Structures are given as C-alpha cells and as structure tokens.
Amino acid sequence: MLLTSIETVKQVPRGLYGSGGAQVAERERKLTPPRGGVFVPRGQVLSTEDVHRALTRIAHEIAEQNRGLRDVVLVGLQTGGVPLAYRIASVLEEVEGVAVPVGTLDVAFYRDDIGLRPVLPEAVTDISFDLAGKVVVLVDDVLFSGRTVRAALDALADYGRARAVRLAVMIDRGHRELPIRPDFVGKNLPTRPDEQVDVSLDGVLLGEVVKR
Template identity: 60%
Template sequence: MDSGFTDSARSVVLDAGDIGRAIRRISHEIVERNKGAADLILLGIPTRGVFLADRIAAAIEQIDGEGVAVGALDITLYRDDLRLRPARALESTAIPTGGIDDKVVVLVDDVLFSGRTVRAALDALNDIGRPRGVQLAALVDRGHRELPIRADFVGKNLPTALAEQVRVRLVGFDDIDEVTIEGGAR
C-alpha cells in the first residue's frame, strides 16, 4: 500500500516532506523562543519522542551552529494507569551530564493526546532536578485533553474522533516517516 487514501480506514495526514518541514519549523520556534540554544535540554519521551528529539536537536544545530543537549525520559514509573495493565517493561532514561538544574527542558513527544503522559513527565522531572523552565513540543496535537496541559510547539493540529488512532512512524525506529489516522468512521 503506497498511499493511505486508497484505504478508507487509513489516511496519511503527514508524509515524509511534511514531517521534515514540521521538525524544521519546531526547531526554529524553539530557538526563537529561547533566544538561542544555550541552556536548552531536549528530552524525548520514549519510544518515538526520543527519535524526534534527536532530529530536532540536529536541526537546531544547523540553525544555531551550536550543539544542544539531548536525552530521554522514561515516564513508565510515573504513569497513573499502571494498575490498569500488567507491569510494563521500562524504557531507558538518559539525562545529559550536568543535569537539568537551571536549564530549560523541552519535552518532546510524538502525539499529544490526553496530556497524562506529559503530567507523568513533569512528575519525573521534579524528582530529577529543578529546571528553570519546561516547554513541550509535539509532532501532532490530536486534542481530547483530560488535563490542563498544552504544547508550546506543535507540528500539526489534528482534529480527531476519540475512536480514531493516530500512528506516527519515524525513520530510525520505523522504516518511513509518516503520520496516519486509522480506524473510526471518516
């Protein structure tokens, strides 16, 4: 299947070009908002947030000329729905050396949905250190928030129905760059 449009249950909303442009725009916005990349730390939320953070970091380095610290923040142990499923395997957490104290942390996730993942990430950050500020970047904001949380940098606002599934695929973890909506009646 090369185009999702032939299948009524699955449609491609962002292709590789769109994702590349979204990542570049997010990177520009991050640099603009923070007046450069100094004191910035990008923390990707596993799984795909980590790959997204790496690509945003690479783009910021092209824009600003300076490297930016990147890491990963696993939020499994801070989830509020642990008791609804069997125990899950943990993903890796990698905090750049020097820690997050007095830095500006940009949390990076692929899809912003209920906001519960971000809530867990904020709790996790709290135990690791005291950043000067925390910002949130998401490739897709699909709405349906259950907590008062919003993103600072959004690749694409995507109105969805609750029954639909938004799937992000990113090169590095998957074989292509693609965001699709699956299921539900469209």
C-alpha cells in the same frame, strides 16, 4: 496513499537508537497499542517531507524563543518522541551551530494508570546532564489526554529543578483530560477518541486499532 500493513511504515531508522534500534522497534510494536490489538492505518496525514518541515519549523521556533539556545536541553519521551528530539537537535545544530543535549525519558513508573493497563518501561531513561536551571523542551509524538506529559513532569522533577519546561509535539489530537497545552505543535489534528495516530520520521498515519 492508503497503507494496509503496519510493518511497512513502523520502521525506526537505525542509528538513532544505536544498535538497539531494531530491538526497541520490536518492543514498541509489541507494546503499542497499550490495550492490545493491531493498528490499521486508514490514511496518511503528513508525508515524510511534511514531518521534516514541521520539525524544522519547531526547531526554529525553539531557537527564536530561546536566543542563543543557552541552557536549552531536549528530552524525548520514550519511544515515539525520541527520534523526533534527535531530529530537532540536528536541525538546531545545522541552523544555530549549537549542540543541544538530548536525553530520553520513560515515564512508565510515573503513570497514574498502573494497574489499569499494562504499563511496562519501553526503554531505559537516559538523562546524563543536570537539569537544574535548564530550559527543558519535552518532545513527544502525539498529545492526547495529557497524562503522559503529566507523568513526564513528575519524572523530570526527580532529576532536578528545571528553570522552565516546554512541550513540543508532532500531533495535537485534542481530547485533553488535564490542563496541559503544547508550546510547539507540528499539526493540530481533530480526531475521534477511538482513532489512533501513528507518528514516525517517515510520516503521520491516522487509523484505528482493531482487536483480534
């Protein structure tokens, strides 16, 4: 399936963010991609069903590694990781009958490229539980250079000393610039550095950023 317009695929499902969903989506569209330009999808990598299957598998892997899910919390990275984190939590509740706390984290203030590109917070961080002694599973949409995850690790340290931090991503596209590796992966997707991957609960698209 080839899609020509980003508007048709970039709809964040309402309810996940509360009434602010549309607003968050609007801001996300404004801020992504970071250097400006328009994302033009070239093809679909994963369908809606594929994304759901991958998230279900990741949820099972998390449950398998942490029997009973005691002390496990999910933290979605703003904004792409947030709907994925909520989806994993709902699968965990269905399968294991355990309500895993979900937080959201914006890493804008911890980035090492402030001043190199527009870095503005996309949404407010919301971690309403104590991280001390917890197993934190960071959830993000795409793992690329690893710099967002590095920033997230710094940010998490300010909220408390987690017992362990794991990383779950929907797409690992390679090109790491830091020694960071994911624990749970939806799909390994070899890409060119200039390509762009768009992840939502509706599917995964591979495309390019076209500067205007």
